[in-house]
Amino acid sequence: MRSAGIAAALCVAATAATTTTVAAEVPEMTFNVVGTWSTGAMFKEHEEPMFETLLPEMTGGKLNGEVTAMTELGLKGFETVKLLQSNVYDAGFMALAYIASGDPVFEGIDLALAPANTDEARALVTAYEPVVSRAMEDIHGVKYLISYPFPAQVLVCTEPFETLADLQGRKIRVYSTTLGDLAEGLGGVSVSIPLSEVPTALQRGVIDCGISSGVSMYAAKWQDVVGYLYETPVSAGIAAVGMNMAKWDALGEAGQAAMMETATAFAEKAWAALKETEQQGIACLTGTVIDGGQPCRYGEPADMTLVRDSAVNTEIREAVLRDFVLKRYAERCGPDCTALWNETAGTVIGIEAQP
Known part of the structure; x- marks a missing residue:
């Protein structure tokens, strides 16, 4: 029993030492971050706190950021990814629908009517997120951290x-x-x-x-x-957090791990709040x-x-999804892109995109 207790104590001590070592390896960096709409609850309740509160807390103050909404900068939604490409900003929050015009592959994570509910939306995003992550790096040269939902x-x-x-x-x-x-x-x-x-x-x-x-x-x-x-x-209103690739590389292994841990915690909070914000929209408007x-x-x-x-609306939504939303998406996306969507997101919702 005593030996087991000593072993357990040594294990705890080793874990603490490792954690301290990892924290010590995180570089001191401050990021200039562009957020989305300053008038929306997402900016104040989630985006701004990620870099200005959560990240410093999780890194002992070594990593932090200053977040400015794109609306305060007079920017359009599609410009965020370009600001990250050109080193103007270090990190940013992007509504993926606004950059989809450059390449239809980004549309697949947030197609109109595709998810029937919140749980299905998250499952679809989880299945398709690796596709978007690769495309973000290959097409735009931007590090894709994680997806998160705006209020429905x-x-x-x-x-x-x-x-x-x-x-x-x-x-x-x-x-x-x-x-x-x-x-x-x-x-x-x-x-x-x-x-x-x-x-x-x-x-x-x-x-x-x-x-x-x-x-x-x-x-x-x-x-x-x-x-x-x-x-x-x-x-669903899906967005993503991205980083300038040079800034991401400068973080090093420990800094990258801390950033991903923070991004994951941020996204979990946003997903957890999704149903409540949907309810609040209805409560506040009606x-x-x-x-x-x-x-x-x-x-x-x-x-x-x-x-x-109503049942009538359900039939209409299903017809519009099949005959307009998915059909047109497949036409824009092409055979390879469409096949990739069908193998991932399409499997989750049980329907395929066909041109």
Whole structure:
């Protein structure tokens, strides 16, 4: 017994010594980091704390960063990856839909309507993430750290609708090619407008509907001009954390391990919050509390009408996914790219993309 106790103590001491040695090997570095939208909950609650709080805590203050939202810098979503390529920023948070126009392989992680729920979204991302990681390094020369979800993307309109079939002919604001496929699959017209301009466009009738996260809509006061919210998300809203490759290499083995550990903890927190942010979007925009959620914690709830899901909508979503979203994705992606998607993400959701 005594020998076992001594062995255990020696093991603990050895582990502690190893941990101390690894921590000692982490270099002292400060990163300039570009975040996403300053108006969104994701930036304040997850992105900013990753580099300014979590990373210093996990490295004894040796690694830290200063995070500036791209909206404060006057940047567009697709520019982040270019800033990392050109050494302007050391690290950044990127909504993958915004860089997908450069190569369809990036679309595959966040296709409209593909995941039916939160659990399926995460399984799809896990299956397809290695493909995106390789593509990020091969195409852009950027180190891909990890994926994480924005609050689920939902659809709102200014005028009433009972089912998705009622959206035929309506002008729908989208921000990605795959969401454009969704809008056109519903018989609508896809319109690309920057997030900050959407409330004015809705008010003036330039568009009839829009897609974003519920919490972001609430923060941007879309509820002042829209009245109807479809309860089921139409996209997962997947983003990624990336690093300039030279900065990544400079971290060394111990620094890279610490960075990946921090990124993993950050992503886990974002995934854990996904269902709650979906509930909050509905609670804040409509005042309706669903699935055991909580009342709006961002302010006084609006009184939009919640359009509940139905069997009719399920049939419509499945048809649009098969005949528009996946079909057009396969056409853009090509045979090899499509086969790779089918072997990974497609296996998770049980459907193949066919041109």
